[in-house]
Amino acid sequence: MTGEHRAALVVVARDGGVRLATTRELERRYGADYLVVPAADPGRVAGLLAAGGDPPVAVLLGGLGDADPDGLAVLRRLHGAHPGALAVAVVRWGAWETAQPIFEAITVGQLDRWVYAPQGRSDEEFHRSVTEALDEWASQQGGGFEAVRVVGDRWDPHAQHLRDQLTRNRIPLGFYEAGSADGRALLADLGIPQPRLPVVVVRFRPQQAVLQAPTDLELAESFGLFDPLDPGAVHDVAVVGAGPAGLGASVYAASEGLDTLQLEREAVGGQAGTSSLIRNYLGFPTGVSGSRLAFAAYQQAWAFGTRFSFMRTVQALSTEDGLHRLALSDGSSVRARAVVVATGAVWRRIGVPELEEFTGRGVFHGAAVSEAPAMRGRHVFVVGGGNSAGQAAVYLSRHADRVSLLVRRDSxxxxxxxxxxxxxxxLPNVDVRYRVQVVGGSGADVLETVRLRDLDTGAETEEAGMLFVMIGSQPRTDWVDGVLARDRWGFLLTGPALLADGVDPPWPLDRPPALLETSTPGVFAAGDVREGSVKRVASAVGEGALAVTLVHAHLAAQEAAVADEGRPGGRAGAPASAGREERLG
Structure with a gap:
């Protein structure tokens, strides 16, 4: 059996019924691929693993209950010896007294999840939980099927950008250092003796595509994602951006029968897509990664009929005769009767000139998930005090030797x-430092040291490490400057805020603007791009759904205007008529 198993599933429980039922189900369903190691005594686990060839441990399942009152402590000790494994508590159904200690352990990061012990043969709820745990473990390990292979230099910003984009879009990726034996062999097999790095091999298409230093647009074309847009079509609604707000809008719009087009310049999920684990999103008691949540929403919108266009940047918005035109970066344009702007925000730059040259080479804005494996053995600094920075610090702590969260505030x-x-x-390898600012850094090819300043004393120190910057957001609204009203930070003004003095451009109609409506009637804003929004995934999804309700009202008003124009004495030149006729024609 030695060497045949990818990894081990360890079951430790003194409760014989729990241990035997769990072991039996694991062996029946997973025994061909995983070594199942049952033990009543945690002290025997190391010997049993050694006898099985010492495979890595994927999941530690520990009993918790009357026979195992110290089950969480046992799991913690075993997890210390196998930090790459997921720690899972196994409880009997109805053992409600275990709930509070389990929730507390999960909250403080000492437990990853829990499952109910199998209630009988083929307990699918149990197996769903185990499969989710194995999927999470496998995603952290890498390897397996590689839909796309990238050969490049680890610290090349272009290679880092590609890794980040592909990871956020949940595309199975294999990355090969160009100077490694595997990287050189792959380039030789491709017949590229002097490559322009990074080289991307798209393996899942009928004809394998090999791209050298590709642009995002070239990559999208090779994936078959760059479908031509019909310049004569008039969509009911165009959604700009595929973060939580945009995806929420698309799911509800398409499910309610609206002709929906979604435009996304990068990857689905927005900033939320870079979160390693979102623990407070409704319906996911053990948490969900941002990329998984975003990809599921993308598939849901797609299933309802949303048409997606990737890697095209919307560069301008104009309105004529009741129709909105979006000019795109490839020279094309699309038209829609209503628009939902959900372009979200980008991470703010740290504002230290000498660190800019290390972007992608030790300084990362977001990208914690895609770059975490390269942080093994390193000291990592995370700059920021919000949830995204905290989630990044937690995730990076699974890979880096040490993580320091740097916060400008005192709390x-x-x-x-x-x-x-x-x-x-x-977390034992995470420290939080308050009233600290990054003021510099240095290195040769990559960032090697970070210079920190104590904001109370002014003292500066230098420490070795790499930097992940998550210090707030800057809205992606430059493309509507002068077209839609914005506040002084660039966030879009909506609803009652448009009626304040000095808003430019002003609200043009006699009726008041709808709650999420911008200064252009029929154009709505949702999510982080909007002034006054709550920076949470759930609220962004809610705003996207609400925006669709307002879109329906706007389209109904257009329909009423068309009907009114057809009556004797109706208004001439109602702008909605042209849009409706073109859409139906």
């Missing part, structure tokens, strides 16, 4: 969820 209470603060404090 995280106002900016970070309580559960996340508690988890950070409990």
């Amino acid at each position: 995280l209470v106002q900016s970070m969820s309580d559960y996340l603060v508690r988890e950070l404090v409990a």
Whole structure:
């Protein structure tokens, strides 16, 4: 059996019924691929693993209940010896007394999830939980099927950008260092003796595509994602951006029968798509990664009929005769009767000139998920005090030797969820430093040292490490400058805010603007791009759904205007008529 198993599933429980039922189900369903190691005594686990060839441990399943009152402590000790494994508590159904200690352990990062012990043969609820745990473990390990292979230099910003884009879009990826034996062999097999790096091999298409230093547009074309847009079509609604707000709008619009087009310049998910684990999103008691949540929403919108266009940037918005025209970066344009702007925001730059040259080479804005494996053995600094920074610090702590969260304020209470603060404090290799600012850094090919300043004393120190920057957001609204009203930071003004003095451009109609309507009637804003929005995934999804309700009202008003024009004495030149006739024609 030695060497045949990819990894081990360890079951530790003194409760014989729980141990035997769990072991039996694991062996029946997973025994061909995983070594199942049952033990009543945790002290025997190391010997049993050694006898099985010492495979890595994927999941530690520990009993918790009357026979195993110290089950969580046992799991913690075993997890210390196998930090790459997921720690899962196994409880009997109805053992409600275990709920509070389990929730507390998950909150402080000492437990990944829990399952009910199998209730009988082929307990599919149990197997769903185990499969989700194995999927999470496998995604952290890499390897397996590689739909796309990238050969490049680890610290090349272009290679880092490609890794980030592909990872966020949940495309199975294999990355090969160009100077490694595997990388050189792959380039030789491709017949590229002097490649322009990075080289991308798209393996899942009928004709394998090999791209050298590709642009995002070239990559999208090779994937078959660059479908031609009909310049004569008039869509009911165009959604700009595929973060939580945009995806929420698309799901509800398409499911309610609206002709929906979604335009996304990068990857689905927006900033939320870079979150390693979102723990407070409704319906996911053990958390969900941002990329998984976003990809599921993308598939849902697609299934309802939303048409997606990737890697095209919307560059301008104009309105004529009741129709909105979006000019795209490839020279084409699309028209729609209503628009939902959900372009979200980008991470703010840290504002230290000497660090800019290290972007992608030790300085990363977001990208914690895609770059975490390269942080093994390193000290990592995460700059920021919000949930995204906290989630990144937690995720990076699974790979880096040490993680330091740098916060300008003297507390995280106002900016970070309580559960996340508690988890950070409990992690042994994470420290939170308050009233600290990054003021510099240095290195040869990559960032090697970071210079920090104590904001109270002014003292500066230098420490070795790499930097992940998550210090707030800057809205993606430059493309509507002068077209839609914005606040001084660039966020879009909507609803009652448009009626204040000095808004430019002003609200043009006698009726008041709808709650999420911008200064152009029929153009709505949702999510982080909107002034006054709540920076949470759930609220962004809710705003996207609400925007569709307002779109329906806008389209109904257009229909009424068309009907009114057809009556004797109706208004001439009602703008909605042209749009409706073109859409039906």
